[in-house]
Amino acid sequence: MKTTLTHRIPRLVVASALFALASTALLWSAASHAADAPTVIRIGSPDLGTAGKPSASAGPLTVVQSHKWLEQEFAKDGIKIEWNFFRGAGPAIAEGLAAKQLDVVFLGDLASVIGRARGLPTQYIFASGRGSNSYLATAPGVDIKTVADLKGKKISVLKGTAYQRPFDNLLASAGLTEKDVKLINLDWPSSKTAVVSKDIDATFGGSDLFLLKDKGVNIPLSTKGRGPAFKIDAGVLATEDFIAKYPEVTARLVKQLVRAAHFASQESNREAFIKLSVEHSGNPELGIRSEFEGENLKERFSPLIDEDLVADYQRVVDEGLKLGLIKQGFAVKEWFAPQFVQQAVKDLKLEKFWTELDAQGQAVGKAAKPKAK
Structure with a gap:
């Protein structure tokens, strides 16, 4: 009978080689796993x-x-x-x-x-x-009741943020553009300080502006209920x-x-x-x-x-x-x-918790009223 090379190698050597091979595989696996995760x-x-x-x-x-x-x-x-x-x-x-x-x-x-x-x-x-909303906060003593009243006013909006689009759409609803107001580009903390100190007439932002109400600031306008263009x-x-x-x-x-x-x-x-x-x-x-x-x-x-x-x-x-x-x-x-x-x-077994909506805001797979946004 022909003798193979394996038969000529001592069993202990074979076992050691197999162990080394298995260890190497584990190390490669661990290294691969580590590479799949950031620090x-x-x-x-x-x-x-x-x-x-x-x-x-x-x-x-x-x-x-x-x-x-x-x-x-x-x-x-x-x-x-x-x-x-x-x-x-x-x-x-x-x-x-x-x-x-x-x-x-x-x-x-x-x-x-x-x-x-x-x-x-x-x-x-x-x-x-x-569908979150935006709010206009006015400086103490500044009389703004309608969107049209914004004309010529000094107003801060942080440009490049989500608030700029509803603000522009709000102006457009009264036939105005950014050119019809004195638009100031300020971050939110600076805007709060400026409106309280009356350095600006108003600022446009989120619900955190309610924090200023006890400082004489009013919130006469919001985008709530105005439709998708304002959300x-x-x-x-x-x-x-x-x-x-x-x-x-x-x-x-x-x-x-x-x-x-x-x-x-x-x-x-x-x-x-x-x-x-x-x-x-x-x-x-x-x-x-x-x-x-x-x-x-x-x-x-x-x-x-x-x-x-x-x-x-x-x-x-x-x-x-x-x-x-x-x-x-x-x-x-x-x-x-x-x-x-x-x-x-x-x-998480939440397949039935939320309702998937189509492009018209209706529940997929069944007739539904348009979603209020």
Whole structure:
């Protein structure tokens, strides 16, 4: 009988060789796994908090941040979560993305659209809020009751943020443009100081402006109930590079965000959500309550990337081009990466919790009245 080479090698040597081979395979596997995970996830958000409390304001990100769900999720892998809050909001975050200093960002619709239109390599991975409102706060003693009264007034708006589009649309409703007012580009903390000190006549922004009411500031106008052109959507974007390198990490991150959206969407959690938002952001309870009064929380915080959401962002692109806020459009639908939310909803067994909507705001698969936005 022919004797093979293996038969001539001592069994101990063979065993040692097999052990070494197995160990090498394990080391390669461990190295490969390590390569599939970052050491830190760098998150960027506009600073929508007050009183020295950096915050992404009232929404799923605040729920995640306050409960430290991301930190808990990734602690076992040694992945750190780095939160970065920017007073300069969208424009400052765009600079961070361009410099490759951020991986995941939270932005309002116009700011994210401007970044994409300018070539920032992002993808939209999670809807963090739909249909938020804007408010006009006037300096003590300034008499503004209607949109027409804004003509000739000195008004601050942080350009390049989601508030610029509804402000321009508000002006247009009275036949005005930015050229008909003395528009001042100020960040939100500076705007609050300026309106209280009467250096400007008014400022346009979010519900945190209610904080100024006890300083003699009035809030005579808002976009509430004015229709889709005046509403603001917000979402979470990740860089294309981060998603390509770490798809599993991206999926786990989105799962925690969907978990937070589920918490914020439940009517039974309304009071707990408002309390958490007030405590964590430092923003006034009156403003947060006013913002969510009469709102369907399940619609407001639906994370689904459906046709309705895509249509909303297409509207932002179209109006941005019309108003001169962006110079070129892009393929909006291709920008979205819905697979992460879809998987998270399935994993969390929430398939029947939120309603998927078509481009007309109607429930998919059945006749429904248009959604109030």
